[in-house]
Amino acid sequence: MKYKMGLGGVAVSVLIYGALVAALCVWLYPLIYIVSSSISSWEALEQGQVRLLPVGLEFSSYRFIVAQGPMVRAFFNSVLYSSSRALLTLAVLAPLAYALSEKKLRGKGVLTGLLLVTMLFGAGMIPTYMVVRWVGLLDTRWAIIIPQLFSFWYVILLRTSFASTPEELKESAYIDGASNWTVFTKIILPLSKPILATIGLFAGVRAWNDFFSPLLYLQSKEYWPLTIVLRNVVMLATFPQGEIGDASMYESAGFWIQSQMAVIVVNIVPILIVYPFLQRYFTKGIMLGAVKG
Amino acid sequence: MAVTDIPKVAGVPKRKGLSKLLFDVWRDYDLYLMILPALIGFILFGYGPMYGLVIAFKDFNLVKGLMDSPWVGFRWFSDFYHDPYFFRLVRNTVLLGTYSLVWGFPMPIVLALLLNEIRITWFKRLVQSISFIPYFIAVITVVSIMWMLFRSDGIVNRMLAGIVDAPVGFLTDPRWFRTMYIGSDIWQYTGYSATIYLAALTAIDPILYEAAIMDGANRWQRIWHITLPGILPTITILLILSLGRIVSVGFERVFLLYSPATYETADVLPTYVYRRGIMGYNYSYATAVGLIDSIAATIMVVAGNNILRRIGRKGETTATIW
Numbered sequence: 001m002k003y004k005m006g007l008g009g010v011a012v013s014v015l016i017y018g019a020l021v022a023a024l025c026v027w028l029y030p031l032i033y034i035v036s037s038s039i040s041s042w043e044a045l046e047q048g049q050v051r052l053l054p055v056g057l058e059f060s061s062y063r064f065i066v067a068q069g070p071m072v073r074a075f076f077n078s079v080l081y082s083s084s085r086a087l088l089t090l091a092v093l094a095p096l097a098y099a100l101s102e103k104k105l106r107g108k109g110v111l112t113g114l115l116l117v118t119m120l121f122g123a124g125m126i127p128t129y130m131v132v133r134w135v136g137l138l139d140t141r142w143a144i145i146i147p148q149l150f151s152f153w154y155v156i157l158l159r160t161s162f163a164s165t166p167e168e169l170k171e172s173a174y175i176d177g178a179s180n181w182t183v184f185t186k187i188i189l190p191l192s193k194p195i196l197a198t199i200g201l202f203a204g205v206r207a208w209n210d211f212f213s214p215l216l217y218l219q220s221k222e223y224w225p226l227t228i229v230l231r232n233v234v235m236l237a238t239f240p241q242g243e244i245g246d247a248s249m250y251e252s253a254g255f256w257i258q259s260q261m262a263v264i265v266v267n268i269v270p271i272l273i274v275y276p277f278l279q280r281y282f283t284k285g286i287m288l289g290a291v292k293g
Numbered sequence: 294m295a296v297t298d299i300p301k302v303a304g305v306p307k308r309k310g311l312s313k314l315l316f317d318v319w320r321d322y323d324l325y326l327m328i329l330p331a332l333i334g335f336i337l338f339g340y341g342p343m344y345g346l347v348i349a350f351k352d353f354n355l356v357k358g359l360m361d362s363p364w365v366g367f368r369w370f371s372d373f374y375h376d377p378y379f380f381r382l383v384r385n386t387v388l389l390g391t392y393s394l395v396w397g398f399p400m401p402i403v404l405a406l407l408l409n410e411i412r413i414t415w416f417k418r419l420v421q422s423i424s425f426i427p428y429f430i431a432v433i434t435v436v437s438i439m440w441m442l443f444r445s446d447g448i449v450n451r452m453l454a455g456i457v458d459a460p461v462g463f464l465t466d467p468r469w470f471r472t473m474y475i476g477s478d479i480w481q482y483t484g485y486s487a488t489i490y491l492a493a494l495t496a497i498d499p500i501l502y503e504a505a506i507m508d509g510a511n512r513w514q515r516i517w518h519i520t521l522p523g524i525l526p527t528i529t530i531l532l533i534l535s536l537g538r539i540v541s542v543g544f545e546r547v548f549l550l551y552s553p554a555t556y557e558t559a560d561v562l563p564t565y566v567y568r569r570g571i572m573g574y575n576y577s578y579a580t581a582v583g584l585i586d587s588i589a590a591t592i593m594v595v596a597g598n599n600i601l602r603r604i605g606r607k608g609e610t611t612a613t614i615w
Contacts, residue, residue, distance in 0.1 A: 009512065012512060013410070016407050016410050016411070017411075017416075019407060020407055020408070020411070020416075020420050023404070023420070023424070024419075024420055024423055024424075026480065027423050027424055027426070027427065027480070027484070028423060030438050030439075030442060030480075031426075031438075033442070033448060034438055034441065037441070048446065048448065048451045050448075051448070092330050092331045092334060093331055095327035095328070095330070095331065096327065096328050096330075096331035096332070098327060099324050099325070099327045099328045100328075102321075102324060104317070104321060104324075105321075105324060105325075106314060106317050106318065111328070111332075114335070115335055115339075117339075118335055118339030118340065120591055120594065120595070121343070121587060121591045122342075122587055123342035123343045123345060123346050123583075123584075123587060124342070124346075124566065124580065124583030124584060124586065124587050125544075125563065125566050125567060125570065125571070125579070125583055126345075126348075126566065126570040126571070126576055126579045126580040126583055127341075127342035127343070127344075127345030127346050127348070127580055127583075128338070128342040128345075129570075129571065130342070130345045130348070130359075130576070131337065131338060131341040131342050131345055134341075135337065146334070146338075147338045149334060149338075150331065150334040150335045150338050150339055152335075155331075179323050180321055180323045180324045180327070181323045181327070184327070205429055208431070209429075209430070209431030209432070209433070209434075210431075211431060211432065211433040211545055211549075212544065212545055216571060227431055227433045227434075230433055230434065230437055231433055231437070231549065234437040234440050234441070235436075235437070235440060235549070257441075260437075260441060261441065263437075264434060264437050264438060264441070267430075267431065267433075267434045267437075268430055268434060271429050271430055271431075272426070275426060275429060278429060279422060279425060
């Protein structure tokens with residue numbers, strides 16, 4: 001759409017671009033600063049010389065992190081939690097969503113109402129904690145996986161997508177004697193790969209970022225995910241003590257700062273790796289859900 | 294159609310309806326089996342805690358268990374009302390929620406409107422992609438980054454060193470807490486919400502803009518008469534969803550940003566629940582406090598939705614959440 005702009009119009013355009021470039025800097029600067037600091041030399045960090053780009057390359061904190069047993073374990077715990085939450089979310093919620101998308105399901109209204117209530121009203125921290133405790137999940141890996149699976153929001157997104165499958169496809173399968181389960185696994189699921197990927201990724205990222213559940217439910221260090229370790233390292237300044245790393249390292253303030261920055265980077269990188277996929281599917285998913293619940 | 298529709302005439306079920314129902318369930322038994330695992334989960338982890346709310350009305354202790362703990366009525370609620378921190382907690386929660394709504398809500402709309410004026414596609418896409426990244430980063434990571442930037446020897450204070458005398462206590466001064474909280478909230482979620490608005494903007498017919506230009510409408514008139522009305526339903530939906538946030542501020546962000554030094558402005562209902570309940574083992578008291586918060590949040594969302602519905606009946610174009 002082309003139209004003539006007066007001098008005032010040009011000035012406004014410059015202002016708009018200026019504002020957006022400024023906003024871009026606000027979003028990017030903290031991320032760049034953290035990455036640069038994590039690979040700068042200890043002296044530069046101690047004296048606060050790092051402003052934007054790395055000063056004097058030094059990768060020792062990454063080597064240190066990799067050599068730390070507890071750190072590596074936390075990383076793999078996080079990987080375990082997010083992958084199992086992604087898979088189990090789909091395994092449990094997709095069949096439910098399919099059943100809800102079927103017109104012949106009896107009691108659909110009541111069931112949807114029941115599930116909607118869980119989305120609108122959360123009983124709160126303590127009662128949820130008591131249930132997790134009562135079920136016997138407290139201080140087990142399952143406490144970080146199972147209680148968080150049941151999000152009606154995901155069910156809505158899946159149901160909306162499943163419901164858009166052409167009726168004729170299903171009908172012809174029924175005529176050939178297919179059961180509901182067969183229709184679900186052979187027709188619905190293969191046609192819904194994008195939405196399944198979206199929900200899986202979302203559930204996985206949410207699990208990766210989960211700080212609240214491990215804080216609440218986990219005592220044992222061997223189950224801690226990265227988020228808990230990140231807090232310990234940055235805010236409580238307690239680095240998980242491993243066998244490796246000599247004492248002089250702990251005495252350098254620069255090394256500490258560098259390690260803190262590096263742990264932050266380790267937390268972000270996996271998110272950035274899946275980010276292109278997240279972004280691709282996101283707009284579609286959010287609009288589906290926003291229209292009708 | 295639903296199970297509850299079986300007629301209740303004098304307690305005698307209509308045979309035809311019931312046997313039809315049983316037949317339907319038997320015929321599609323696999324459909325009902327598919328519901329089962331999720332249903333158990335929703336009942337256990339969605340409704341289980343709701344049942345657990347009874348401990349707000351009991352003097353619960355772990356040894357006696359839920360059943361045998363004595364009833365105390367509304368004692369915990371009245372205790373909370375007389376709690377020395379009652380006023381501070383309610384004030385902090387409502388103010389933090391209100392301020393973050395007032396400052397945070399217009400931001401994505403502004404960003405979307407700005408982006409909508411951009412004709413250079415790659416630049417528009419770049420801004421969208423970058424602004425969206427923080428949404429997927431953990432709250433703990435965002436707070437950690439702030440911690441590194443704003444602590445007394447952090448980069449921000451080093452840059453301010455020539456301007457102010459002493460390092461600014463961004464993370465330790467109660468006067469700075471709300472700014473830090475709201476700032477990080479805006480940094481993290483503006484791009485996300487803007488994407489929703491931009492998606493809504495694509496639904497506006499370009500012909501409207503072309504016609505407006507033909508009629509000599511300037512940029513502001515086009516924004517005011519075409520763009521804004523076009524995204525109004527989206528604005529209202531997101532506003533309603535955010536209303537609940539006025540009383541239920543994000544636990545994680547406050548918990549990670551606050552410290553005893555900043556309790557004066559930072560301590561809110563959820564963090565108090567955590568300290569009294571999980572740390573202090575006052576399960577009943579903490580549940581009662583949390584219940585007040587949950588009810589307030591739900592009322593806000595439901596009331597907002599009903600207001601929307603009423604406006605909708607008057608014929609305005611709008612949308613409700615359910």
